[in-house]
Structure formats: structure tokens, C-alpha cells
Amino acid sequence: MKLTMxxxxxxxxxxxxxxxxxxxxxxxxxxxxxxxxYKNRATIEVKFTIDHSHKKxxxxxxxxxxxxxxMSGRAPKAGLPIVAEIVNAAEASQKNALLFxxxxxxxxxxxxxxxxxxxxxxxxxxxxxxxxxxxxxxxxTNPKHVFEVHPVTGIGPNDILKSFVPIExxxxxxxxxxxxxxxxxxxxxxxxxxxxxxxxxxxRYNYAEFVIELAGPxxxxxxxxxxxxxxxxxxxxxxxxxxxxxxxxxxxxAANAVKDKKKGYRMRVLGIxxxxxxxxxxxxxxxxxxxxxxKLPYEMIIVGHFPEV
Amino acid sequence: MTNFIFLDVTLGLVFVYLLLALMCTTVNEGIxxxxxxxxxxxxxxxxxxxxxxxxxxGMTAQFYGHPLVRALAEExxxxxxxxxxxxxQVLTDLxxxxxxxxxxxxxxxxxxxxLGDGPLKRSLETILQGTSGSAKLEEVQGRMENWxxxxxxxxxxxxxxxSAGWVAVVAVAVTLATNADTMQIAxxxxxxxxxxxxxxxxxxxxxxxxxxxxYTNPESPEPSPPYExxxxxxxxxxxxxxxLGQLMGWGDEFRKFNRMVxxxxxxxxxxxxxxxxxxxxxxxxxxxADVVAGKxxxxxxxxxxxxxxxxxxxxxxxxxIPGRAFFQYCSLAGSWIWGLLSxxxxxxxxxxxxxxxxAPFWFDMxxxxxxxxxxxxxxxxxxxxxxxQGATT
Numbered sequence: 051m052k053l054t055m056x057x058x059x060x061x062x063x064x065x066x067x068x069x070x071x072x073x074x075x076x077x078x079x080x081x082x083x084x085x086x087x088y089k090n091r092a093t094i095e096v097k098f099t100i101d102h103s104h105k106k107x108x109x110x111x112x113x114x115x116x117x118x119x120x121m122s123g124r125a126p127k128a129g130l131p132i133v134a135e136i137v138n139a140a141e142a143s144q145k146n147a148l149l150f151x152x153x154x155x156x157x158x159x160x161x162x163x164x165x166x167x168x169x170x171x172x173x174x175x176x177x178x179x180x181x182x183x184x185x186x187x188x189x190x191t192n193p194k195h196v197f198e199v200h201p202v203t204g205i206g207p208n209d210i211l212k213s214f215v216p217i218e219x220x221x222x223x224x225x226x227x228x229x230x231x232x233x234x235x236x237x238x239x240x241x242x243x244x245x246x247x248x249x250x251x252x253x254r255y256n257y258a259e260f261v262i263e264l265a266g267p268x269x270x271x272x273x274x275x276x277x278x279x280x281x282x283x284x285x286x287x288x289x290x291x292x293x294x295x296x297x298x299x300x301x302x303x304a305a306n307a308v309k310d311k312k313k314g315y316r317m318r319v320l321g322i323x324x325x326x327x328x329x330x331x332x333x334x335x336x337x338x339x340x341x342x343x344x345k346l347p348y349e350m351i352i353v354g355h356f357p358e359v
Numbered sequence: 360m361t362n363f364i365f366l367d368v369t370l371g372l373v374f375v376y377l378l379l380a381l382m383c384t385t386v387n388e389g390i391x392x393x394x395x396x397x398x399x400x401x402x403x404x405x406x407x408x409x410x411x412x413x414x415x416x417g418m419t420a421q422f423y424g425h426p427l428v429r430a431l432a433e434e435x436x437x438x439x440x441x442x443x444x445x446x447x448q449v450l451t452d453l454x455x456x457x458x459x460x461x462x463x464x465x466x467x468x469x470x471x472x473x474l475g476d477g478p479l480k481r482s483l484e485t486i487l488q489g490t491s492g493s494a495k496l497e498e499v500q501g502r503m504e505n506w507x508x509x510x511x512x513x514x515x516x517x518x519x520x521x522s523a524g525w526v527a528v529v530a531v532a533v534t535l536a537t538n539a540d541t542m543q544i545a546x547x548x549x550x551x552x553x554x555x556x557x558x559x560x561x562x563x564x565x566x567x568x569x570x571x572x573x574y575t576n577p578e579s580p581e582p583s584p585p586y587e588x589x590x591x592x593x594x595x596x597x598x599x600x601x602x603l604g605q606l607m608g609w610g611d612e613f614r615k616f617n618r619m620v621x622x623x624x625x626x627x628x629x630x631x632x633x634x635x636x637x638x639x640x641x642x643x644x645x646x647x648a649d650v651v652a653g654k655x656x657x658x659x660x661x662x663x664x665x666x667x668x669x670x671x672x673x674x675x676x677x678x679x680i681p682g683r684a685f686f687q688y689c690s691l692a693g694s695w696i697w698g699l700l701s702x703x704x705x706x707x708x709x710x711x712x713x714x715x716x717x718a719p720f721w722f723d724m725x726x727x728x729x730x731x732x733x734x735x736x737x738x739x740x741x742x743x744x745x746x747x748q749g750a751t752t
Binding site: 239267269278293294313328332333336342343344 | 430431433434569570571572573574575576577578579580581582583584585
């Protein structure tokens with residue numbers, strides 16, 4: 051009896067210690083075919099049912115409010131609980147897009163939406179989310195999710211590429227805070243013949259401001275440019291050992307500014323992190339079903355650039 | 360217990376070899392970059408495919424002049440990596456110049472037959488054998504990619520063989536620069552339980568580092584195969600550097616030489632003082648005793664020796680690099696070097712050979728020893744204390 055109690059006690063203690071980790075982290079199962087399709091793409095185009103939308107954009111304040119407009123919904127092509135965000139939503143140029151969102155909120159037929167796909171464990175669910183399993187209808191604008199379309203580049207007839215500029219009045223995380231954090235995010239990768247599972251703790255630091263120095267020429271992709279870059283802080287100090295992939299969306303000011311540039315060119319940018327699916331695919335090759343611990347591979351979506359370095 | 364000490368000393372040595380090998384890798388990469396060895400080896404490989412070895416100009420020059428290839432490197436420089444797809448696209452363009460829209464396979468096959476006799480024509484005829492004119496252009500390019508990938512496997516082999524000499528030279532240089540003497544390191548580890556414990560902890564931390572994928576070639580952003588961050592190139596933590604500093608270095612040897620110079624400078628008086636008093640502290644005691652006994656300081660040898668020996672001992676504490684003294688006292692330098700060789704040569708040789716085996720080798724070895732050590736731990740005395748299986752995750 052005493053032994054059973056001891057064992058139960060030990061198990062309870064371990065469960066209690068493990069519980070907060072589990073509660074803060076999440077697990078998502080992606081189809082390998084989907085990973086292959088999107089690993090070198092900047093964006094995704096989906097039919098999106100807008101279930102809930104903010105009535106007006108977030109304020110822009112130093113406390114983390116970033117001026118985005120959030121909407122939640124379902125998109126069969128993504129196959130996961132999804133939140134979409136329009137950046138710089140309060141700008142006059144986004145007015146038609148916002149009216150369009152409001153007009154289509156709750157309409158089951160859905161709308162065509164294009165934007166940057168983003169996988170990030172910012173609001174993970176305690177339950178495993180499996181791609182292409184039935185996605186429940188969300189009950190608010192911010193359901194538990196790891197998949198986003200963020201930033202949105204177009205919705206319905208509205209092209210909102212002009213929203214890809216630094217957010218006026220918003221202070222992003224500086225490079226010295228954000229990147230060392232990104233570099234240390236752990237992930238366990240499990241792989242089967244058709245799917246790859248990521249288990250990772252909740253992640254932070256959505257927007258970071260940093261300087262990139264091109265390590266090579268920008269590479270043209272179907273819907274943008276990808277460039278390998280050295281990451282520096284505002285003072286020019288390197289903050290990451292090695293190179294990180296930067297994703298520029300075709301037609302944005304930042305993409306137009308970078309596409310002809312060569313090695314050594316520096317630009318100060320605003321970016322948000324997402325899982326690097328190309329590197330994930332490589333990790334998955336050696337992970338196996340039992341899983342391997344790894345550093346979460348990430349890349350930066352460049353939302354805007356500043357005129358001076 | 361002795362078995363565990365032996366295992367920990369072995370683990371310590373393997374860990375030291377790994378760290379030194381990582382330093383060598385960094386130096387080697389720097390040399391390869393400065394000498395453009397990657398891009399040069401690649402060009403030799405491509406020339407062998409397109410024009411034959413030892414030729415100049417020809418198709419190779421056209422290949423490197425193609426905008427798709429030029430875009431892979433800075434202006435005026437040759438790329439150190441060319442993706443197989445780019446190779447196939449450029450070659451198709453150079454050989455067949457297909458019209459806008461991609462052209463047809465028939466067109467490519469016809470153009471190949473019209474090529475001048477040479478390795479390119481023979482190779483293309485062989486790899487395109489059995490391709491019908493109605494096949495897709497992608498199929499032809501796929502065959503070219505396979506040809507290129509096979510050739511690049513050989514080029515990688517040349518590069519590795521070409522690097523072997525450099526690896527050995529750099530291993531010797533790093534060994535000498537750090538005075539890494541295997542025998543001395545093993546002895547230090549054997550006699551210092553504190554250092555052994557610290558090194559075991561650091562070794563374990565390195566083997567537990569997670570997998571990562573990096574983009575090492577900015578000209579062609581393709582991720583590297585996954586590797587364990589424990590074998591990451593040249594990344595020594597501050598703790599690891601501190602440990603290496605405790606196990607090796609030139610400080611002790613420089614102290615010895617500086618003392619030898621100080622003794623030489625002190626001349627006959629210094630020799631007499633060393634013979635009579637041995638240390639400054641002993642001279643001081645004797646000097647005090649002489650003064651108490653009524654002897655004048657000027658008449659006391661111990662009092663004179665006190666200052667002389669103090670100077671010698673201070674010099675013997677200095678780790679400063681012998682500069683001019685090395686040349687001023689050539690005979691001393693000679694005997695110092697002879698002493699170094701007789702004391703360290705075998706240890707240096709062992710270290711240099713070990714380090715030249717490379718970081719991946721020592722990283723694998725380290726993991727095996729860490730696992731062996733973990734498996735060899737004494738079992739829990741009380742079985743009841745065991746955590747239920749599966750509860751730890």
C-alpha cells in the first residue's frame with residue numbers, strides 16, 4: 051500500500067511538473083505534401099470563411115498593440131484552425147478591405163484571401179491540431195491556433211499590399227531581444243511517411259526590428275524573393291551566428307527595394323517570424339516516428355523596411 | 360572507482376580533441392575561403408565535364424558567362440556552388456538555345472549531334488541515349504542533373520583529398536599554438552577530480568545539444584543536412600574555453616624560460632644565492648636571524664640574496680611571451696626548446712594526429728563514451744525508488 055502511494059505520489063509530482071510545459075506548448079501535425087508545396091512559397095491563397103472579425107483594428111501602442119485587424123475562420127486548403135491578420139489596418143488605404151471583411155463576416159460561402167502563410171506557436175492549443183482533420187467553427191476572433199495568414203495581401207477584390215510598411219507609432223522588439231529568443235526555441239520533430247509533427251512551447255516576439263545584410267543575391271520565387279542574410283542590431287552588431295532566410299512578398303515596397311541588390315547590401319526592416327518549412331522538411335528526413343529534438347527552424351517575413359539603415 | 364576515473368580521463372581527452380578539431384575546422388574554412396578552393400575545384404570539375412581537363416576557354420567559359428551562373432556569385436567572382444537545376448538549364452540553353460517557351464527535345468537532340476567532337480558531345484549522346492523527340496524537356500534536364508550530381512560527388516572527393524594536407528598542417532599548428540600535450544592533459548585530468556567533473560559536465564552539455572539545419576551557402580539557399588549543434592563549427596562556449604585554458608597553454612613554459620633568463624642575469628651571485636638559500640622566503644628568515652644575531656645587513660649573504668632571489672622568483676611568475684630575451688640568450692633558448700621537445704614531443708604528436716581526424720569523428724566518439732558512462736552508473740540501491748516507466752515524459 052505504502053509503495054503504491056509512493057508511486058502515485060511520484061507520478062503525480064512528475065505530472066504536475068510536466069503540466070505547465072504541456073499547457074504552454076502545442077503540437078501540430080502537417081501533411082508532408084503540403085509542406086513540400088509551400089516550403090519555398092511566401093504566400094498561400096485560400097477560400098476563407100470569416101467566422102469572426104474585430105469590429106475595428108487594434109490600437110497602435112507601445113504595449114504590444116500593433117494596429118492589426120484579426121479575423122478567425124476556416125480555410126479547407128490550410129486544414130487547420132486559422133487566424134488572418136491585416137497589418138496597418140487603420141490606414142485609409144485599407145478601408146475597402148475592412149468594409150469587405152465586415153460585409154462577409156459570418157457568410158459560410160467564404161471569400162478569396164491571399165496572404166503570407168505563417169506557422170508559429172504563439173497561441174497553441176493544448177490538444178494536437180492535425181492538418182485536414184475537421185476544423186471546428188471558432189467561437190471568437192482568437193481561437194487556439196498555430197496557423198495564420200499574416201499579413202493578408204489581398205481579400206476579395208481588395209489588394210492590400212500597401213499595408214506592408216512599418217507600423218507608425220509601434221515599437222517592435224529589438225534584435226537583441228527577439229533573435230536570441232528565436233534561436234533557442236526547441237521543437238521535437240516526428241516524421242512518418244506522409245506527415246510531420248511539431249511539438250514546441252508557446253513562442254513570443256511577433257514583430258522584430260533589425261538590420262539585414264545580404265549574404266548573397268535575392269532568389270526569385272513564384273510569389274516573392276528569398277534571401278540569405280546576416281542579422282544585425284541597430285548598432286550593426288551581429289545577433290545570430292550564421293545566416294537566416296528572409297522572405298519578401300512580391301509587389302511589396304520591401305521586395306522592390308531588395309530584388310536587385312547584391313551581397314553586402316544592408317537594410318533596416320520590420321519582420322515577423324514563422325517556421326521555415328524547407329528546413330523542417332530536411333529535419334523530418336532524419337527524425338523518424340520517435341522524434342528528434344531540434345532547434346525550431348525559423349525564417350523572417352519582411353513586413354516593411356525603413357528608408358535608412 | 361579507478362575504472363570510472365579512467366573513463367572520465369578518456370572522455371576528457373576526447374572532449375579536448377573535439378574542441379581543438381572544431382578550432383581547426385574554423386581555420387580550414389577560413390583558408391579555403393581565402394584561397395577560393397571551393398570555387399576553383401568546382402570549375403575544374405565543370406571543365407572536365409564540358410571541355411575536358413586542362414583546356415581553356417571553350418564551353419566552360421560560356422557556361423560561367425551565362426547570366427544564371429553569374430548571378431550565383433559576386434561580380435567578377437566564380438560561384439562556389441551551382442545547383443544541379445541551374446547547371447541543366449544553362450547547359451540546355453548553351454547547347455540548344457531553345458526558343459521562348461522552352462523549345463523541344465527534338466531540337467536539343469539535333470543540336471547535340473551538331474556539337475564539335477569532344478567530351479561534352481560524347482557525354483550528352485550517352486546520357487540522352489534512348490530519349491525520344493517527343494519526351495518532355497524536363498526529362499532531358501533531369502538526366503543532365505543526374506550527370507552533374509554524379510560528377511559533383513567526385514568533385515567533393517577531390518576537394519576532401521585536397522584538404523587533407525591542409526587539415527594536417529592546421530592540426531599541427533593548433534596543437535603547437537595551444538601547447539596541447541596529450542600526456543600532460545591526461546595527467547592533469549587524472550590528478551584533478553574537480554577538472555574531471557567540470558569536463559564531464561561540459562561534454563554532456565555538448566552531446567545533448569539539439570539538431571539544427573543551417574543555410575551555409577548564400578548563393579544557393581538550400582538547407583544543410585541536419586546536424587547536431589554539438590559539432591557546430593568553431594563554436595566554443597566561454598566555459599569550454601576556460602576549461603581548455605586550465606588544461607593547456609604556454610603559461611608554464613614561458614614562466615620557466617623567464618626564470619631561466621632571470622637566473623642568468625643574476626650571474627654567479629644568483630647561483631650562489633640559490634645554492635645557499637634556495638628561496639627568497641628562506642633568505643628573508645636567515646637575514647632576520649643574522650640581524651638579530653648582531654650581523655650587519657651588508658655583511659649578511661642572506662640579506663643580499665633576499666633581493667636577488669625575489670627578482671628571480673618574480674620573473675618565474677611572469678607568463679609574458681619572451682621577446683628580445685629569446686634572441687639575447689640564444690643558448691638558454693636552445694636548452695629551453697630542447698627541454699620542451701623532450702617533454703612534449705610525444706604528447707604533441709598524439710594530439711595533432713587525433714585532431715586531424717576531425718570534429719565529426721570525435722563528436723561521435725564523445726557521444727558513445729557519454730552513453731557508456733551513463734549506462735555504467737551504479738544501479739539504484741533501492742528498487743522502490745524507481746520512477747514508474749513512462750511517467751518521465
